[in-house]
Amino acid sequence: MIDDHRIPRPALTLGLAGLIPFLWSAATHLSPALSAWAGQFLSPMFLGAYVGLTWGTLILGFMSGTLWAFATRAEGTLAAVAYSLPVIPALWAFVMVSDASQTSTVFLAAGFVGLLLLDAMFTAWGLAPRWWLRLRVMLTVVVLACLAIPLQA
Numbered sequence: 001m002i003d004d005h006r007i008p009r010p011a012l013t014l015g016l017a018g019l020i021p022f023l024w025s026a027a028t029h030l031s032p033a034l035s036a037w038a039g040q041f042l043s044p045m046f047l048g049a050y051v052g053l054t055w056g057t058l059i060l061g062f063m064s065g066t067l068w069a070f071a072t073r074a075e076g077t078l079a080a081v082a083y084s085l086p087v088i089p090a091l092w093a094f095v096m097v098s099d100a101s102q103t104s105t106v107f108l109a110a111g112f113v114g115l116l117l118l119d120a121m122f123t124a125w126g127l128a129p130r131w132w133l134r135l136r137v138m139l140t141v142v143v144l145a146c147l148a149i150p151l152q153a
Contacts, residue, residue, distance in 0.1 A: 007131040015139050018059060022146035025052030029150050049150035050100050056108045056147065057093045063115055064090040070127040082127060089115045102151055109147045116140045 028035040029048045038047055045054060064086045071082035089111050096107035119136040122128040 004130045005134075007135045011131075011135060015135055019139065019142050019146075021055035022052055022143050025049060025055070026146040026149045049105060052147055052150070053097060053100055053104055053108060056112070056143065057097045059143075060093040060108070060111050060115060061090040064088075067115075067118055067122055067128075070122050073127045074125070078125065082122070082125070085118055085121070089118070105147055105151055109144055112140055112143050112147070 024046075025048060028038060028051070035047050044050065067086035068083060071079060071086065074082040092111045092114065093108065096111070097104045116136055119128065119133055123130075123133040
């Protein structure tokens with residue numbers, strides 16, 4: 001019997017792997033020594049807050065597409081809503097995350113909070129798998145924690 005509440009191993013593994021750039025961003029922001037060492041081999045765009053912003057913007061767009069795919073399960077008026085709402089996080093990132101500033105970091109974090117709300121809606125509507133929200137909450141908490149690190153004074 002299939003447990004439809006259990007997060008499938010490939011989804012969990014790939015979701016956790018997607019956290020690596022966020023964790024790297026936090027680590028290289030917190031450790032000047034690690035950043036200096038890595039800076040010998042990597043472009044500055046792969047260090048500190050910049051990599052978190054770049055990766056986060058990309059992931060916000062990717063996750064919008066994931067929800068759009070779930071919309072294929074909807075019918076009628078719900079379908080129109082379900083196809084429309086997932087566009088918002090990608091547009092949000094495109095318009096609001098414009099540089100490597102703290103303001104862009106706050107806007108990106110807000111985009112992930114908004115995305116989580118959409119994840120909850122799609123789960124409540126029965127469009128996402130039953131395990132979806134558990135996975136998304138876990139990943140979003142780590143993303144938000146990593147994005148918050150460069151905001152600390």
